[in-house]
Amino acid sequence: MTDSGKANDLLSQIPKGEGKGLPPVHLWNPDFCGDIDMRIARDGTWFYMGTPIGRKPMVKLFSTIIRRDGDDYVLVTPVEKVGIRVDVAPFVAIALAVEGEGEAQVLRFTNNVDDEIVAGAEYPIRVELDPQTQEPTPFVRVRTNLDALIHRNVFYQLVELAVPRDIDGQSWLGVWSSGQFFPIAPQPD
Known part of the structure; x- marks a missing residue:
């Protein structure tokens, strides 16, 4: 699957809540599916495939499923976990x-x-x-x-x-x- 397909697939897996807090990413332990070309720059800008993600609602959505496992940052859903790069902090x-x-x-x-x-x-x-x-x-x-x-x-x-x-x-x-x-x-x- 292409990186673009991975990102869209990941978005579709984020559970739709009632706006009552963050998803329980600490409880999710799906298989690691590899790294995707996503990076959070020092200034907080999220990049996908080298291009800034300009839609704040999308950045906010991704920010709800980020987790740090050891020194690695991942985006995680109940069925998939992918690695991303973080320059300083998410x-x-x-x-x-x-x-x-x-x-x-x-x-x-x-x-x-x-x-x-x-x-x-x-x-x-x-x-x-x-x-x-x-x-x-x-x-x-x-x-x-x-x-x-x-x-x-x-x-x-x-x-x-x-x-x-x-x-x-x-x-x-x-x-x-x-x-x-x-x-x-x-x-x-």
Whole structure:
């Protein structure tokens, strides 16, 4: 079957729900059917056979059936599982709403497929540093084992909200959300 046929077949297998949440992809264990030419770029753009998928409803539909198995990203339905490439993360956090302040602060992210994520124990914020350049790459958990890259402008908002806190004898700058403190950078000397 061609890649185009695989994508159309995959779409036809997505169960039609009542809009009551995401499909239970964690329960589905069909046979692996190989990789398809689908890629999610760093900026959150989905590509199929080298062409951007321009229809947001289609991207949103595909985003409901993505799962991470180890280091691999797959699109999965009850009867088929196919591999896709993800450059950095399958989602991008593109907006931030801040409610409250201090330890009572709540950070609400919106990602590129209109999911809302409230950072907290279940949906932590983390920052990876490039070992050579020390450039930060911030993420927020969106679903089990799936993250959103925090867009640069949103990360600047987090930096503006950062407060110092001592963690294990080291001073960090970080943000509070839902009663959790998330370190984002060591405090400069």
